[in-house]
Structures are given as structure tokens and as C-alpha cells.
Amino acid sequence: GAVVSQHPSWVICKSGTSVKIECRSLDFQATTMFWYRQFPKQSLMLMATSNEGSKATYEQGVEKDKFLINHASLTLSTLTVTSAHPEDSSFYICSARDWERPGNTIYFGEGSWLTVV
Amino acid sequence: AQKITQTQPGMFVQEKEAVTLDCTYDTSDPSYGLFWYKQPSSGEMIFLIYQGSYDQQNATEGRYSLNFQKARKSANLVISASQLGDSAMYFCAMREDNQGGKLIFGQGTELSVKP
Numbered sequence: 001g002a003v004v005s006q007h008p009s010w011v012i013c014k015s016g017t018s019v020k021i022e023c024r025s026l027d028f029q030a031t032t033m034f035w036y037r038q039f040p041k042q043s044l045m046l047m048a049t050s051n052e053g054s055k056a057t058y059e060q061g062v063e064k065d066k067f068l069i070n071h072a073s074l075t076l077s078t079l080t081v082t083s084a085h086p087e088d089s090s091f092y093i094c095s096a097r098d099w100e101r102p103g104n105t106i107y108f109g110e111g112s113w114l115t116v117v
Numbered sequence: 118a119q120k121i122t123q124t125q126p127g128m129f130v131q132e133k134e135a136v137t138l139d140c141t142y143d144t145s146d147p148s149y150g151l152f153w154y155k156q157p158s159s160g161e162m163i164f165l166i167y168q169g170s171y172d173q174q175n176a177t178e179g180r181y182s183l184n185f186q187k188a189r190k191s192a193n194l195v196i197s198a199s200q201l202g203d204s205a206m207y208f209c210a211m212r213e214d215n216q217g218g219k220l221i222f223g224q225g226t227e228l229s230v231k232p
Contacts, residue, residue: 024223031216032217034218034219034220036222038160042221042224042225043208043223043224043225044162044208044220045222046219046220046221049217049219091160091205093160093162093221095162095218096218097217097218099218104150104164104167104169106152106164106212106218106220108154108161108162108164110160110161111160111162112166113160
């Protein structure tokens with residue numbers, strides 16, 4: 001079964017509204033989670049590193065006020081796309097590393113398809 | 118500069134044949150890990166194989182093997198006995214150990230398996 005769960009899988013929202021995507025680690029504590037964005041036929045681009053109990057670290061070019069990340073517990077990180085616009089429509093996917101397992105143990109959520117109309 | 122480079126946007130292979138997907142990387146961190154993922158149209162990221170920078174032997178996982186050439190900084194994926202279900206996007210990714218658990222992905226290769 002899924003070790004990292006992401007919700008919702010699909011979301012359609014109106015332009016100007018905000019939408020929240022959740023990423024949960026189910027079997028382990030994730031002090032760090034990662035958020036990626038993927039446009040059709042393109043690669044996964046790292047948006048930010050979500051740190052439990054502290055501010056997220058954003059990659060260059062990612063608007064921190066646009067993409068709010070909260071990591072309030074060891075098993076949950078949320079990404080909120082604020083004042084969404086059609087150009088924010090994309091596939092968003094999170095990942096987490098289980099630090100108590102070998103270095104290749106990085107789990108991905110199922111991903112969330114966001115469509116802004 | 119690109120840290121992970123996949124130079125093949127698309128590849129075709131005949132069913133039951135082997136195919137090699139290319140990946141080169143660039144890092145100054147002596148400790149790193151290289152991953153290959155398969156992404157079908159559903160979007161899920163399916164882990165295929167991993168190679169650590171200090172691993173002496175090439176990684177293998179069933180029909181997947183990783184041709185790791187450290188001096189050339191390449192980590193090509195070899196899929197043997199291709200199946201129709203192998204048709205998907207394939208991504209090479211690198212984790213630099215001084216950067217935590219984040220992965221940097223290559224551009225991807227779309228593999229199509231012909232019957």
C-alpha cells in the first residue's frame with residue numbers, strides 16, 4: 001500500500017480561489033518533504049523543501065507567497081496554491097525520505113492534478 | 118548547468134528486445150545516489166532502481182540494470198526483454214547527500230514498446 005499519500009488526486013478550482021493539497025507519510029515520520037511541479041510532457045521541477053516545524057526552503061523562481069507550504073507535524077505537509085490562475089494548472093507531487101532506511105528509500109505521493117478554470 | 122541530462126526525448130523498442138536509456142550527471146559531491154523512475158500516464162512515480170556513488174557493483178532489479186560508469190558520470194538504464202507495459206516516461210534522478218533527500222530530475226525519455 002501507499003507509504004506516502006497525497007490528497008486530492010484531482011481538483012478543479014475557479015480562478016482567484018485557493019486550493020490546498022495534502023501530503024502524508026503513513027508509516028514513518030518525515031521531518032522533510034519535497035514538493036514538485038510537473039507540466040505535461042516535462043520533467044519534475046522541485047518547488048520547495050518542506051521542513052517540519054520551520055519555514056520551507058523554496059527553489060529559485062518559486063513564489064513563496066503564491067505557494068504556501070506548511071509542515072506542522074511529522075507526517076503531514078500541505079501545499080496551498082493561493083489565488084490560483086490557469087497557468088498554475090499542473091501536476092503537483094510530493095515526496096519524502098525515510099531516514100531510518102537506506103538512502104534509496106524515497107517515497108512519492110500519488111500526485112495531484114490541478115486545473116484552474 | 119544541467120545536473121542530470123537525458124538526451125533521448127523518445128525511444129522506440131521492439132517487444133522482447135533490450136533497450137538502453139541514457140543518463141549523465143554532474144556533481145562535485147562525492148556522496149550521491151542515482152535513481153531511475155518510471156512514470157505512466159497516470160502520473161505515479163514508480164521506483165525502478167538505485168545506485169549509490171560508493172557501490173562497487175552495478176545495480177540490478179529484475180529486468181532492470183543500471184550501467185554505472187562513475188568516471189564518465191553516466192548511469193544508463195538497461196531494460197531487458199521489453200514488454201508492452203514498459204511504455205512510459207522514464208526519469209533519471211540524482212540525490213546529492215549534502216542536499217538532503219531532494220531529487221533533481223532529468224528531462225525524461227518517453228519509451229514506446231512496439232508489438
